[in-house]
Amino acid sequence: MTTISPETLALPVAMAVAAGLVGCFAVMRRMTLASDAISHVALPGIGIALVLRINPLVGGIAALVIGTILVWGLEHRTKLPTEAVIGVVFSAALAIGSMLTSGENLIEALFGAARSPGLLEVSLGCAGAVLVVAFVLRARSRLVIALVSSDLARTVGIDVRRLDLVYLLAFALAVALGLRYLGVLLMGSLIIIPATTARYVARSLGSMLVVAVVISVASTLLGTLGAPLLHVGGGPLIIAIAAGFFMLGLLWHRRA
């Protein structure tokens, strides 16, 4: 049986905290479909990295950053609805990525891998998670005002375009953190499902952030620890558990 040390859990927990926080604002910005699609853009990057024989995660992260900037630019420079822009860009990314990646590599890229990360990857991943968490907590007031009204945000001196870009980059970084564990198909779900559950049960911003983080971390820990026991993939189990919390949230909300 695979033994799981506390060090092995550090990166998944950090990833889950970042995903829970960044997801709250994605849900409130009505980016639920978009966020799933954004994670797909990592696939062609992973494919190109495999062709070039470099670390697939490096390729995935590079593709996420480029894709995010592309979406932000198109959103601000064209009159196309964001959903349409994202639909075109990321569906194309998934198609191209599937052509560049094949076999086991494709399955790993889509659903995550069971291999443990090295110390360097854990350190860099944790640093990335700290960046995302620090951004969301520091920018939460600006994000809240921009959510309610971008015009109000401008009167308070908030650069809404810049805030949008930094948020999307933080989102992309959160996706990148989970590529190893959940893959491009499932990482978007870890960002969205806990935050959607929290959106449903919370009555204030603070409680939404706390509930989303708790569900995200609990799903990740239970999934990571339970997968070897149940002989299933960690990524799919994490998302199944998160979906279970969502169902409980629905029931709790109906009874409340």
Added chain:
Amino acid sequence: MTPNALEVEGLGVRFGGTPALADVSFVVPQGGTLAVIGPNGSGKTVLFKALIGAVRHEGEIRWAEGTRIGYVPQKLDIERDLPITGFDFLRAKASVLRAPEADIRRSLKLVNLTPKVASRPIDTFSGGQFQRLLLAFAVMGRPTVLLFDEPTAGVDEPGEESLYAMIRRLQKEEHLTLLLISHELALVYQHADTVLCLSAGHRTAFFGVPEDVLTPERLREAYRVPLKLHVHDDHLS
């Protein structure tokens, strides 16, 4: 002579080549009240968006030095379906402006909103309570100018101070310059120092004192329908 809080010259806004506002000029003295009127689609809200820098424009907008703007947008432009309480919303502004917590209590008091109401999620606020919350948000950070886009008639709570009366009280207490978009011509006639009347199709914009602008001829030209202004005593307060 009172210095001007705002000077606007030859202001124009286009969306993809279509004019939304054309050649608008006016001034607002410090502490004065300008009412912006005009039919739907004449560019009233676009004018406010240009004034706060939310849309690109031609012409010149000159705010007095040290101007701080408080803006109350139309309710339709606002996202309300969020798990955010009134306090969350006000605290967000206090945090961005680095204003003390006492400023939040002060703003709530100014608009007669109780802390109990402010601690509820904003999607549970009545129309009147939500407008008061937006007004509380606007007056935080002690603005020098208040821009109010259509205080909605009919949202006032029974037995409470009307929104218009509240705005006038705030203007007096906080020494504000007030720019107000309104459909209530009778109130405009009584309380505005100057009126800017935008016209359908952006052909002309009339600016002057209410007696000169709110004439049947000019209103007909702006609205393209015959309009007559009746001023009733019950609007006086």
